[in-house]
Amino acid sequence: MTIDYLIIGRGLTGTFLSYYLLRAGKKILVIDDDKPCTASKVASGVINPVTGRRIVRTWRIEELLPFAFVAYKELGNELGINLVKQCSVLDFHPSLQMSEAFEKRLDEEPEYLHKTTSVDWKQYFNHYYGVGEISPCLLVDINPMLNRWRDNLQLGHNLLNENFSWDNCTVHDDHITYKHITAKKIIFCDGVTGVENPYFKNLPYAPNKGEAIIARIPGLSPDFIYKQGLSIVPWKDDLFWIGSSYEWNFTDVLPTAAFKEKVAQQLGYWLKNPFEIVDHLASVRPANMERRPFVGLHPKYRAVGILNGMGTKGCSLAPFFAKQLTDHLVEGKPIYADADVKRFEKTLAREMN
Ligand SMILES: Cc1cc2nc3c(=O)[nH]c(=O)nc-3n(C[C@H](O)[C@H](O)[C@H](O)COP(=O)(O)OP(=O)(O)OC[C@H]3O[C@@H](n4cnc5c(N)ncnc54)[C@H](O)[C@@H]3O)c2cc1C
Incomplete structure (x- = not known):
């Protein structure tokens, strides 16, 4: 069997990478062992544009949030289910200090921070320092998406339900072989298991x-x-x-x-x-010290690639960087320098010696 891309893992990253590569007309196969409690299966599915005690914008959210909304809508349309809704986070201030900090940020961040609507939340919650509203946020229905996309891959004979083992894989300069499969490239979307990957294990993972x-x-x-x-x-x-x-x-x-x-x-x-x-x-x-994803091909072993390191923000990062990786693989377009795994060129060259 000869294919373009062998993808290892079918969490948020493998789902979107396989979706975009299929959309680009590529021949793919996904291998996934269907572990029960992966990060994607346990995640709440929230995309919140401002976080932390300082209530600041998350990295590249102006691009990531609108992209994610369209990506989940389009995938949902293909699967016949609604995968995403726009909603608000109600931020119940835990102290007077946090309430004042939110008030101050209201003027500086009018795009995402708002005063709350008229609902009297005291009916439902004990709270003493007021409530602020963060919107627009997105809420993604991850598990139905993973299940329906699995069924879709299966229908197209694009899925192997098994554990990928290096014992069965050989990497060559311009292709790889895995059992009876020859692929131009193998791309790892294996989440936290990636820390054991011999090609990428020296990346600064911090699970x-x-x-x-x-x-x-x-x-x-x-x-x-x-x-x-x-x-x-x-x-x-x-x-x-x-x-x-x-x-x-x-x-x-x-x-x-x-x-x-x-x-x-x-x-x-x-x-x-x-x-x-x-x-x-x-x-x-699958978090890392830099809080930036690992995207792209190994700088030295060009038949091996990665889409990982999504940390706490897989819902927004996975669709966007799966598309960037697809455009890179198919059309040679660049990956953002601060996400491209080639920023670790020296480390990655060292580890295989
Ligand atoms: C409690 C919790 C809450 C979270 N909430 C949010 C949230 O609200 N919003 C947000 O954006 N992010 C959230 N996250 C983070 C988010 O879940 C991750 O960033 C994202 O799911 C990572 O996706 P992934 O595809 O990289 O990895 P995974 O979901 O781990 O997928 C990897 C897949 O690869 C498979 N695999 C691995 N190795 C092999 C192998 N050798 N052979 C075959 N298959 C293999 C695994 O079985 C799995 O299916 C949360 C995480 C946790 C733990």
């Missing part, structure tokens, strides 16, 4: 564990995302995703009793309505 609770909160509107330290995000049916943690030091990727207790306690203080915890999720974000 980050995150946990979330799934809970039923009767009476709470699913039209908003609620934030006060924790985020409460509409999940599916009458359920909400509540999280998350950010841990750099961890020994396993399992949900912990400590996180569940902490969330239950915080929700108890914050919510006026009762809630019922129905699930608890954990996964590892």
Whole structure:
């Protein structure tokens, strides 16, 4: 079997890369082992344009957010489901200081920061320092997208459900072979497993564990995302995703009793309505020290490529950089220098010697 591109992984990155390469008329095959708790399957699906204590714009959000909206709309149209909606994050200020900081930023950032609408949130939440609104934000329905795209790939005979192993792969100058498959290039969209990839393992990965609770909160509107330290995000049916943690030091990727207790306690203080915890999720974000993605071909081994390092922002970064990588592969267009993996040329040349 001879193809153009062999893609390893079918999370947010592999989904969009396979989508754009197929759209460009390329012959592809995706290999994915369908692990149950990958970063993409556990993510809440929020694209928030301003974050952090200083409430500042995230990297390149002016381009990424509108691009993501169109990308999810178009993929959704192809799959016959709606994958994205525009919504607001309601920022419940946790202290007087944060309330004042938000007020000050209102004038400086009128595009994304607003005073709240007239709903009296005191009916639903215990809060003392006011509520600000961040919009437009996007909320992506990730799991239906992953499932429907998997079915779509399967229908086109473009998917192998198995674990990719280097034992079966040989890299040549201008092609690779994997079992009976010959491909012009192999592109790794393997998320946190990428830290073990012999071609890219010296990239400055900094995997980050995150946990979330799934809970039923009767009476709470699913039209908003609620934030006060924790985020409460509409999940599916009458359920909400509540999280998350950010841990750099961890020994396993399992949900912990400590996180569940902490969330239950915080929700108890914050919510006026009762809630019922129905699930608890954990996964590892493919984060890195630079907080910029790894996109492009290996500077020395040109048959091997990567789309990884999406960290906490895969929902906005994956569609945009999958398209850039596709345009680079198909038309030779440049990748942004601060995302192109060739910025690590020296490190990457060293590691294979
Ligand atoms: C708790 C939590 C909440 C998050 N919330 C958000 C959010 O609201 N918004 C946002 O933008 N981002 C969020 N993120 C980050 C986001 O999930 C990631 O940036 C994104 O999912 C990374 O996608 P990926 O395709 O690179 O990796 P993954 O989702 O990990 O996909 C990699 C795929 O490759 C497969 N694979 C790996 N190795 C092999 C192999 N050897 N053989 C076969 N298959 C293989 C895996 O099974 C998997 O399917 C969150 C992450 C976590 C953990």
